[in-house]
Every structure is written in structure tokens, then in C-alpha cells.
Amino acid sequence: MMADSVEDAPRLTEVVPGLLRIRIALPFPPTEVNAWLLRDAEGWTLIDCGVDDARTRALFEAVFTDPLLEGRPVTRLLITHFHPDHVGLAGWIAERIGVPIHMSRVEWLQARLILADPPERALDAYFAQYVRSGAPESFLTFLRQRGLLYRKWVGALPYSYTAIREGDTFQMAGTSWRVITGEGHAPEMVCLYSAERGILIAADQILARITPHIGVHPADAEADPLGAYLTSLGKFEGLPDDTLVLPSHGDPFTGPDARITALRDHHEERLGRLMDFCATPRTVMETTQVLFRNLPADQIGFGLSEALAHLRHLVARGDLREESDADLWRFVR
């Protein structure tokens, strides 16, 4: 039995021979993230690493000498995508133990770009998107005061990395793993599938109890990330029902197709509700009340990005049209 609270959970558990799970506490929702260790001839590949804070650094100092690693070193760091809970500590680990970081090119560039940009620039872009979404003044003031948090949780990254592409294969945990990339939650998220072992390392593409956040990013404000997500989910369909899915958040589970169907139904149901609601022109902020039962003040930004992603997808499908002016986006059936 897995302990329910990450604080009480053992640091490392063996999922299957040669594959270990690390449960890492997060300072923000969804409160914990999984990292994975896969053994190969030379040592271990570490997949993902949590945020860069004192607690996570201390955790990894203990992990590196844990008896379950059998005295073998971590020889490779693989990061699934650019979000803080996955890449945050990567720079520190790479330097601490002298290993290269493997990432897809888009995820790597995205992380390096956000870290390289002056933070005010990104904040201005977020601010403009939330204003056009009809965000309340109280949230805009809160955002200006708080600022963006990416740099708070993501440490500096080295100058160079090793690129991973769709279709690449890795030999780990006694088997071969093929890279499948997911889109929509992040632009080129790396997932790994072993047909022989029947295991999918799913990153944030397919989660057990929560749905991955799909939001419109102000750097690409006209995009349809929900369309990209639903399309890329197709790459994960048709895997055997006994496939063990290792999600980045929550416990491993079997039956990827059933979960993918539930994720598709979830989005379809929300799209339907939005279509009904947009009988008259609606701002993005107005539509959040249809999508979220309650939206805590510090989560309004996520809510607006997610609502906008659903609205944009309905426009892309031809079910809604945009009736916007310079100040506000509005969507109507």
C-alpha cells in the first residue's frame, strides 16, 4: 500500500524491477510530482526532478545514496517538459552530479527562453491576455504584486543539452523505450513506452484523477492547445488494457484507453456547456463560472487560460465565433 501523504511516503519505491518511483512534495497544487529512476548497464536514468528548493535538493542528496540504487550512479537526466515541477531542479542536479540533460528541443528552448527573458516582459504579456479575458481588477492587482513564479521554482539551466525526438529509443530497466511526444499541456512533452514490458511513462499527458491543465499561453495567444492535446492523445490510444501507466501526478494505474476516453468525455462535456452558455456574447472571465465550481483567487490565471483554450477550440471547430474588440475578447454561438 502506498502511503497517502507524500510526507509519510517512503522516498523510493520499486514499481517493477529496475524502475523506481520517487514521490516529491510540491509547494503548489497538485502538491506532489513523481520522478522515476530506470536502471541500465552504466547506472540510472532520472526522469524529472521537482522544483528547485531546499527540501527537494535535500531529498535528492538522500536519493543518490539510497540503498535501492545499489551503489550505481545516476548517469543521465531526462526531463519530460518545461514546467517548474518537472524541470525545476534539473540545472542543480546536472551540475551536482555532472550529467547531461536530455529534453525535446521545444521543451528545452521554452525553459531557456523563459529564464532568459526579463520577467517584466512576460508579466506584461500575461497581464494583457488577462485584461482582454475580462479578469477582475482584484486579480490584476494581485498578479502585479506577486509577479510570475517560474524563476522562483526553476534554477538556471546549463548552456547545452541533448535533444530527444519522437521515435527515439532508450535501453533502460532491461527493455527498450520509444519516445512518444504529447502536445497541448506542453508543446513537445516526452513520454516513453515499452511495448515489451507494457509500461507507459505518461508525464502529464494522461493523469489518473486530475486532467492536465490545457491553457492558452500569451506568447501564442491565437493557438488551439486543446485541439493539439486531443489530437496528440490519439497517439496513445490502442495500447493494451494491461499497460501500466506511470503518470507524473498520482499513483500508477492500468487501462490507458479507458482513461483517455474519460479525458475526452470531460473536455467534450465542458465544450458543450460553453456552447450553451455562449448563446449571447461572453467574456472569458464569464465562462469560468460555467467551467469551475470555485476558482481560488490565486488560480484565476489558470482558470482563464483553460477557459480560453476551450473557447478557441470551439472557434477552430466552427462552433463559436469571436466577437472581439481591442479591449475584450468575446465569444458567441
Ligand SMILES: [Zn+2]
Ligand atoms: Zn506536472
